[in-house]
Amino acid sequence: MTTIIRGGTIVNADRAFRGDVLCFGDKIVAVGEQLDAPANATVIDAGGQYVMPGGIDTHTHMQLPFMGTVTADDFFTGTAAGLAGGTTTIMDFVIPDPKQSLLEAYRTWRGWARKSAGDYTFHVAVTWWDESVHADMGTLVREHGVNSFKHFMAYKNAIMADDETLVKSFRRALELGAIPTVHAENGELVYQLQQELLQKGITGARAHPLSRPPEVEAEAANRAIAIAKVLGTPVYIVHVSCAESLEAITRARAKGQRVYGEALAGHLVIDDSVYASEDEDFARGHVMSPPFRGKHHQAALWQGLRGGNLHTTATDHCTFCAEQKAAGADNFTRIPNGCGGVEERMAIVWDAGVNSGTLTPSEFVRVTSTNAAQIFNMYPRKGVIEVGADADLVVWDPNGTRTISAKTQFAKGGFNVFEGRTVRGIPTHTIAAGKLVFERGDLRAEEGAGRHIDRPAFTTTQA
Template structure:
């Protein structure tokens, strides 16, 4: 199977150039002009369009069992929706219940993911600790291509990781060449504030945001970064939603700490007034953690992307329909947390980033694919239109327009937090493993076509850190 994309402009993180791209057997085989290709090659004319790496969403939750229900997008519908929006790979999350064997949970998620239409990989959450967890982490890194472990600092009495778990897991990650990631909210404070809201009679979705003010996020980010600083392990902070979180990342990076920050497209574009909507279902549909913030935080997050202190854009795609959200009709604490976004991330970021002068086209590629590929050690296989890379490509029409709506999206959910947004700049074609899976509005996703992507450990960097740590370890003073 061969494919030639002609007459387009190749946009990579580091360069822009006019070139044709030839793909064969799932890989990019040649880039240039007047390429010699077989007679039966499929040809796409990309005149006036951009040829970019397929998007990588490093934060999704397909088919997630959560808060007494299950997310409505499974690994087929969710990845298919991603393909329609130019995202060719996701990194999802294996989340063991406290006490559940990590490998058993990993195998369960792998079975669910066999139906994926696009490529996928997994972070694995550490929700409890003993020596079997430590051993399973090694097996996951060594044998299953996992190089990142997730820690929820929120959700007390469920999956929250306390400081003891963070220290044990961060230390083990350093030994294994894996990177710890954190959902940073102070779970104890949230728990206390949730009860305070209920005691005051605030039971609606507005109570969700009021119980998770920016300070609980800023404190948790600072704590996670300080622990990582002491242990000398790099760290990745997911879905930063506020200035307080960004300020801690900026401070740490300015002091030379290896910190990576993620921001959700929706946190850049949706503000906290949604929780004041008089329609309960609409307000509840926006319940996610961390919650949406005021415009001052959105401005700060955009500047974080522009300055390079935030590195990746994601969605935290986790869909729940109105009837599922209704479980919290009388108690906001019972509203399943999650919103959609995997289909609309790239077009929304192009419209409000590139078209408004906040991001260059090359920076857009960085924050939608290349940085994630580099941070999670799959570059240049992913995140690059280059010879030898996987043929995961989006052909981008910068002049095409559409209006985002739940009535027309491919996501398996009845609400879209970007409902009614008109975007300019959308995919005309998405290519996954060298095959056209979306073309001019027609989705051609194939169930089970997606492949698991192994992510090797960061051997060189982490070994250097380990050796440095060994050389600077304090020694006991010898006294007479």
């Protein structure tokens, strides 16, 4: 199967130039001007549009069992929605139960992911510690293409990793050539604040941000960065939501420490006023952790992306319907945490970032695909348009518009945190592994077409 994209402006993280992109099978085989193509090739006219690497969402939760329920999007519906928005690869999370074998959990998630429509790869969470976890981490890196391990510093009495677990897991990751990632919130502080709010009778969704102020995120980010510094390992901070956490990352990077930060599309454009709504379904629909913050935090996050101290954009896509969220109607701590966004991320970042002049098109590519591919060792297979790279591409109309609505989205859950927002800059075509899977609103996702992407270890200090 041959596809040629003609006449667009090709945008990579380092430069933009006019040209054609020729794909054969699942690879890019030529990039240049006025390329020859077989008579039977599929031709996509990209005149007046950009051609960019398919997006990589570094943070999703498809089919996640969480807080007594399971997310509305499974690996097929979630990855299909991503394709409609220009995201061709997701990085999801294997989350073992406490005392569960990492390998056992990994096999479960791999089984669920077989129905994916787009490519996928996994971070594996370390939720407890003994010598079997030490061994499983080695097996996952050497035999299963895993090079990142997640640590929840929140969710006390569930999956929270204590400092002993962090230290041992960080050290093991360094030995294996893997990178630790952390959800930075002080779980003990969150728990205590939750109990105090409940005792005061503050039980609705408006209590959620009060129980997770920026200070609890900043403390955990500083602690994770300090542990990583002592051990000499890099560290990746997921869903940075506040100026204080960004300041911790910026200080460490200024001193030469390898610290990477991720921003969520939602945190970039939505503020904490959503929790004050009198519509409790609406307020609960925005409950995620960390919560949405005040507007000055959004300004800081954009500065971090532009200045290079935040590196990736993601969604934490974790969809629940109103009935699921209503489990916490009388107790905000029981509201399943999570919002969608895998379908909207690229357009939100373009509309709010590029259209405002905050990001250039090349910087957009950097924070939506290239940096992710480089940090997690998928580059140059992913994150760049060049010969030999995967044929994962998005044709982008900078003048096209879309008004976001749960009524027209492909994702499940029946709610959209970006509801009613009109974005300028949308995908017209998405090509995944050389196949045209989205064309001007027509989604052609195929269940099971996605591939698991092995990510090799980085340089190791020992076997």
